[in-house]
Amino acid sequence: MAGINSLVERSKIIIVAGPGGVGKTTLAAALGLTAVDLTGKKVLVITVDPAKRLADSLGLVGLTSKGSQVSPLDLDEAMGHKVSGKLYVAMLDAKSSWDELVNRHAPDVATRQKILSNPIYRNISSRFVQSHDYIAMETLYELYRSSQYDLIVVDTPPSRHAIDFLDAPSKMADFFSSKLLKWLTLPARNRLLMGMFKPFYQVADKILGAQFLSDVAEFFLLFESMYAGFVERAKSVAGILENSSTSFVVVSSPEPVPMTEAEFFVSALDARHLHLGQMVVNRVLPEYFRDPAAILLAHQVQDDYERLAKEFLKKGASLDLIKESEVPPVRLEALAERVLLEVADSFLNFSGVATEEAEEISRLPIDEELITLIPHLNFDVSDLKSLGKVAGHLAVGD
Amino acid sequence: MPSSGSNSIGLLDRSLVFITGKGGVGKSSVTAALGLLAAKAGKRTLICEVDAKGDVARLLDCEPSGFEPSEIRENLFLMAMNTEEALREYLRIYLRLPVVAMLGPLAKTFDFVANAAPGVQEILVVGKLCYEVKASKYDLILVDATSTGHIVSQLASPRGISELVRLGMVKDQVAWMEDILYDSLQTSVIVVATPAETPINEALELAERIDLETEVHLGALVVNKVMPELFSRSEEEFFTALQDPRVAKVLNRVVSSDIGLLLKGSSAALEMRRCAAPYVERLMGSSETVPVALLPLMFGEGSGMKLVRDLGEALAAEWDELLWQG
Numbered sequence: 001m002a003g004i005n006s007l008v009e010r011s012k013i014i015i016v017a018g019p020g021g022v023g024k025t026t027l028a029a030a031l032g033l034t035a036v037d038l039t040g041k042k043v044l045v046i047t048v049d050p051a052k053r054l055a056d057s058l059g060l061v062g063l064t065s066k067g068s069q070v071s072p073l074d075l076d077e078a079m080g081h082k083v084s085g086k087l088y089v090a091m092l093d094a095k096s097s098w099d100e101l102v103n104r105h106a107p108d109v110a111t112r113q114k115i116l117s118n119p120i121y122r123n124i125s126s127r128f129v130q131s132h133d134y135i136a137m138e139t140l141y142e143l144y145r146s147s148q149y150d151l152i153v154v155d156t157p158p159s160r161h162a163i164d165f166l167d168a169p170s171k172m173a174d175f176f177s178s179k180l181l182k183w184l185t186l187p188a189r190n191r192l193l194m195g196m197f198k199p200f201y202q203v204a205d206k207i208l209g210a211q212f213l214s215d216v217a218e219f220f221l222l223f224e225s226m227y228a229g230f231v232e233r234a235k236s237v238a239g240i241l242e243n244s245s246t247s248f249v250v251v252s253s254p255e256p257v258p259m260t261e262a263e264f265f266v267s268a269l270d271a272r273h274l275h276l277g278q279m280v281v282n283r284v285l286p287e288y289f290r291d292p293a294a295i296l297l298a299h300q301v302q303d304d305y306e307r308l309a310k311e312f313l314k315k316g317a318s319l320d321l322i323k324e325s326e327v328p329p330v331r332l333e334a335l336a337e338r339v340l341l342e343v344a345d346s347f348l349n350f351s352g353v354a355t356e357e358a359e360e361i362s363r364l365p366i367d368e369e370l371i372t373l374i375p376h377l378n379f380d381v382s383d384l385k386s387l388g389k390v391a392g393h394l395a396v397g398d
Numbered sequence: 399m400p401s402s403g404s405n406s407i408g409l410l411d412r413s414l415v416f417i418t419g420k421g422g423v424g425k426s427s428v429t430a431a432l433g434l435l436a437a438k439a440g441k442r443t444l445i446c447e448v449d450a451k452g453d454v455a456r457l458l459d460c461e462p463s464g465f466e467p468s469e470i471r472e473n474l475f476l477m478a479m480n481t482e483e484a485l486r487e488y489l490r491i492y493l494r495l496p497v498v499a500m501l502g503p504l505a506k507t508f509d510f511v512a513n514a515a516p517g518v519q520e521i522l523v524v525g526k527l528c529y530e531v532k533a534s535k536y537d538l539i540l541v542d543a544t545s546t547g548h549i550v551s552q553l554a555s556p557r558g559i560s561e562l563v564r565l566g567m568v569k570d571q572v573a574w575m576e577d578i579l580y581d582s583l584q585t586s587v588i589v590v591a592t593p594a595e596t597p598i599n600e601a602l603e604l605a606e607r608i609d610l611e612t613e614v615h616l617g618a619l620v621v622n623k624v625m626p627e628l629f630s631r632s633e634e635e636f637f638t639a640l641q642d643p644r645v646a647k648v649l650n651r652v653v654s655s656d657i658g659l660l661l662k663g664s665s666a667a668l669e670m671r672r673c674a675a676p677y678v679e680r681l682m683g684s685s686e687t688v689p690v691a692l693l694p695l696m697f698g699e700g701s702g703m704k705l706v707r708d709l710g711e712a713l714a715a716e717w718d719e720l721l722w723q724g
Binding site (some may be wrong): 255301312315316336343353 | 417422423453517545592596606628629639640644645651660662666668669670672673697
């Protein structure tokens with residue numbers, strides 16, 4: 001058994017990553033469903049900002065980062081059989097997760113209050129994109145350590161580059177241990193030293209204003225009290241990525257731009273000695289669009305649609321169906337011509353796209369057994385049942 | 399086509415137009431297509447890539463540009479935003495500081511600016527763009543902006559920065575940035591989506607947030623990659639009749655048994671369109687004042703010049719009076 005099936009069996013953490021707009025969140029949820037169904041494990045899916053209908057389908061309304069269980073009855077119904085595992089879902093709320101982190105690490109109530117009300121902190125915790133990456137990792141670490149779940153599937157937050165997620169803990173550690181921060185907070189600590197840095201502060205003051213600088217200084221002074229714990233923590237968070245029971249599932253759609261980014265991510269995983277569990281290419285056109293005989297026929301129809309239409313109407317003259325549509329013969333012939341031509345044109349259009357997709361996929365420098373293709377689905381994932389269908393494609397992908 | 403008061407001036411007659419949308423919807427191709435149209439119409443046009451992934455350069459078959467704009471064809475310039483360079487330029491212009499003397503502390507200042515205070519990084523982007531508008535070196539600046547998640551904080555950054563920075567030069571300069579950014583005759587935003595749930599939801603949410611949280615004019619919504627209509631009603635009826643086993647038998651005999659695959663392909667295409675239709679309708683029905691353009695899915699054009707040209711033609715056809723008011 002290869003592919004997804006063994007992946008969900010052996011992993012404790014699966015991180016679903018990839019470029020934006022490829023259906024990452026849906027696949028993360030489907031992967032959770034597959035895992036619950038195949039392994040009987042207790043599985044948690046952590047997602048960030050899911051599409052509303054997906055959220056509704058999972059019962060994800062007003063959730064925080066604590067997991068809540070998807071009704072086992074609904075699960076059974078969605079999969080069409082008794083599901084032995086338990087599925088939990090959680091939604092990441094960056095702002096409140098940061099606040100929790102401060103609550104946990106602040107040495108005393110006064111410091112905590114000061115941090116929470118510092119404007120720089122508020123800015124970082126709610127808007128700093130990198131901080132979302134970090135807090136997702138932090139939440140993951142906390143849940144992993146609690147051993148409440150057998151498997152945690154993480155849907156990574158949308159970031160500029162999928163790779164940012166990998167670097168979030170080390171960047172956060174660098175950030176809080178940077179010499180610059182000590183340097184910035186110097187004037188607040190020792191006014192005498194101020195003279196040495198006067199030129200710098202003059203410029204900074206002039207541009208940004210003294211109030212802002214003192215907010216920054218206060219922020220870092222306050223954070224310093226939590227600093228050692230923070231850096232230590234960021235290192236441990238980074239550590240769980242390297243566990244052999246942690247796997248990455250890279251998701252992409254088959255277009256050139258996302259495929260390039262996904263490929264880049266795969267090589268970044270490799271360079272960091274992290275484990276690629278599976279590459280999932282989502283929304284792939286069906287294989288018959290590349291059928292050589294069908295492509296040849298489409299070209300023939302394009303060249304010869306007038307004769308074919310005439311012939312078809314002659315041979316099919318006895319068929320009630322066409323007679324009944326009450327179209328005069330001349331117009332019927334024109335109609336048949338247009339439909340035949342349109343069918344052939346459209347087929348060749350899609351053939352072209354399907355061929356490009358296949359080329360993109362074959363160029364992936366990844367073992368074939370590590371690639372799962374999910375077809376272009378003609379339905380929206382709006383409930384557990386349709387999510388179950390996606391899960392079905394994941395499980396039989398190999 | 400609705401035309402409210404602020405639409406009385408063409409989209410491309412403005413000085414600063416942001417193009418945004420969820421990742422993967424084709425922001426860069428729409429930006430490149432608009433840039434090509436404007437340049438062809440004789441407007442000196444600058445395209446600024448904020449995320450600087452080089453997508454616009456790739457689409458226009460030219461070398462990626464740096465912070466310093468390069469002319470990639472007649473009337474068309476390309477630059478990649480770089481906040482560090484923007485800060486350097488800012489210091490040089492406003493503080494008249496010799497760059498070399500500033501390098502050491504500057505790099506460190508930047509480190510802190512970029513990391514500790516994201517509002518400042520955003521204001522550098524918006525500040526540079528507004529500065530270019532003010533300098534009037536170009537008739538039009540098209541911004542291949544960051545995706546939906548961050549654009550609002552960028553557009554609202556002059557306001558946001560006033561909350562953080564209560565004094566200093568930046569504070570003073572925010573005023574003239576706001577004058578440019580929040581003037582609907584100068585600045586506008588185009589939101590791009592594709593006809594699927596998340597991109598459409600994000601586009602609608604973004605439209606609402608732009609309205610509520612910023613004073614920036616929302617110029618238009620674009621639905622990109624719309625599956626073209628395959629059949630007219632009578633054609634579709636005829637096509638449906640072909641699925642009947644007796645009819646199919648005749649067709650197999652006249653054409654070939656492989657015709658089944660071709661028909662299957664058309665059915666799939668019809669189904670895809672049917673699946674996307676509600677989203678297109680939702681966006682189209684979302685506002686009475688904001689115009690919506692539909693751009694067809696372009697087949698077999700890869701991701702280069704041909705795609706950009708065809709998109710441009712489709713945009714011009716769909717939006718002629720919206721783009722220019724003469």
